[in-house]
Structure formats: C-alpha cells, structure tokens
Amino acid sequence: MSALRRPIPRYAHGSRVPPGWDEAADLTKEPSPVPDPATTEVPATLREEIEGHMALYPDSRSATLPALEAAQRVHGWCSPEAIEQVACVMRLTPAYLVSVASFYDMLETSPVGKHSVYVCTNISCSLRGADELYGAVRTAAGDDPEFNVRAFECLGACDIAPMASVDGAYVGPLSIEDVPRLLDDVRAGREVLPEKQLARRPCADAEASA
Numbered sequence: 001m002s003a004l005r006r007p008i009p010r011y012a013h014g015s016r017v018p019p020g021w022d023e024a025a026d027l028t029k030e031p032s033p034v035p036d037p038a039t040t041e042v043p044a045t046l047r048e049e050i051e052g053h054m055a056l057y058p059d060s061r062s063a064t065l066p067a068l069e070a071a072q073r074v075h076g077w078c079s080p081e082a083i084e085q086v087a088c089v090m091r092l093t094p095a096y097l098v099s100v101a102s103f104y105d106m107l108e109t110s111p112v113g114k115h116s117v118y119v120c121t122n123i124s125c126s127l128r129g130a131d132e133l134y135g136a137v138r139t140a141a142g143d144d145p146e147f148n149v150r151a152f153e154c155l156g157a158c159d160i161a162p163m164a165s166v167d168g169a170y171v172g173p174l175s176i177e178d179v180p181r182l183l184d185d186v187r188a189g190r191e192v193l194p195e196k197q198l199a200r201r202p203c204a205d206a207e208a209s210a
C-alpha cells in the first residue's frame with residue numbers, strides 16, 4: 001500500500017485525538033497549589049535558566065513557553081515533576097502550566113524518545129515526496145525508543161522540501177536513500193547529514209552560516 005493511502009492512525013477508542021480531551025475537570029477536587037519552594041527541589045541550572053527567561057519580560061508569565069521547553073530538555077518531557085519545578089520557580093499553579101503544555105505540540109505531555117525527527121508533510125514537502133519519506137523514516141526507526149518520529153505541519157523551510165527537523169537541525173532536500181544515514185548519524189551522536197543542513201547553505205551574508 002502506498003504511503004499516501006496508509007490508514008489514518010487512530011487511538012484505541014477510534015478517534016484521532018487522544019482520549020480524555022472531552023472529559024470535564026473534576027470540580028470537586030482542590031486545585032494543586034503553587035508549589036512550596038521549601039519542599040520542591042529544582043535543579044540549580046534549570047532554576048537559573050527559568051529565572052533568566054522571566055527577567056526578560058514585564059509579565060513573567062510571558063516566559064512560560066521557554067521555561068517549559070527548558071524543563072522538557074532536563075526531564076525529556078513535561079512530566080508532573082517538570083511541571084512542578086517550573087510552577088515552583090514561576091510561582092504559578094501546575095494547572096496553568098499544564099493548560100499551556102497541552103496546547104503546544106512541541107511540548108510533550110507523555111514520555112517520548114529523546115531524539116526528535118519531525119518530518120514535514122505539509123503541501124510543499126508533500127508534493128516532493130514527504131509522505132513516502134515519512135513512511136520510510138518511521139519504518140527505519142521501528143520501535144527504537146530513542147526516537148520520536150512525527151509528521152509535522154510546515155516547518156518554514158519549504159525551499160529545501162522535502163525536509164525534516166532532526167533534534168532541531170533542519171535538513172533537506174531529503175530522499176529515501178538519506179534515511180539510513182540520517183538515523184545512523186543520530187545514533188552515533190554525529191552531526192546529521194551535514195551537507196544537507198539548512199544552516200550550512202551558502203547565503204548572501206557570508207557570516208550567517210559560518
């Protein structure tokens with residue numbers, strides 16, 4: 001079956017959205033309070049980074065996204081512990097942070113592999129074979145728990161379609177033949193497909209990609 005005709009993945013309850021999104025909150029429960037700094041341990045480097053983000057804005061809540069991203073880097077995902085630590089430093093309730101984390105799909109609310117491979121399957125990439133590319137990456141990564149392989153909406157690099165973001169590095173144009181080396185590079189801790197990295201493409205500003 002061609003990748004274009006693959007069935008749409010669904011959760012066990014038959015929907016494309018995760019279970020629980022339509023379940024109302026239990027209003028009889030007390031909301032989690034802002035964590036007590038005296039009893040909440042926060043890694044010093046994480047605290048420092050979050051405070052650095054907060055210092056940039058008149059309203060410290062503007063630092064919510066970078067603070068959650070920092071905690072995700074430390075914990076691998078926005079785990080309850082990560083949320084608790086960010087809430088403690090920012091003096092916010094965990095519920096506020098969960099409401100943000102559950103809205104932005106680059107913030108993970110369940111455990112994932114530590115290497116992210118986002119294959120863009122939006123229109124420009126799709127017209128240049130992204131669906132087959134995505135299928136090939138998924139097949140090659142298999143059940144390897146180190147990888148978080150996902151299809152993604154336009155990543156803003158349509159000029160290198162079809163492309164992917166691999167742990168934040170944009171690579172493209174990619175072919176199916178690139179897939180084994182892409183995964184091997186990640187597994188070996190090497191720079192991914194250096195000759196296909198957007199950051200290394202020549203541009204008018206000679207120092208921009210130095």
Ligand code: FES
Pocket residue numbers: 120121122123124125126153154155156157158159161163
């Ligand atoms: S459509 Fe793939 S980067 Fe824009």
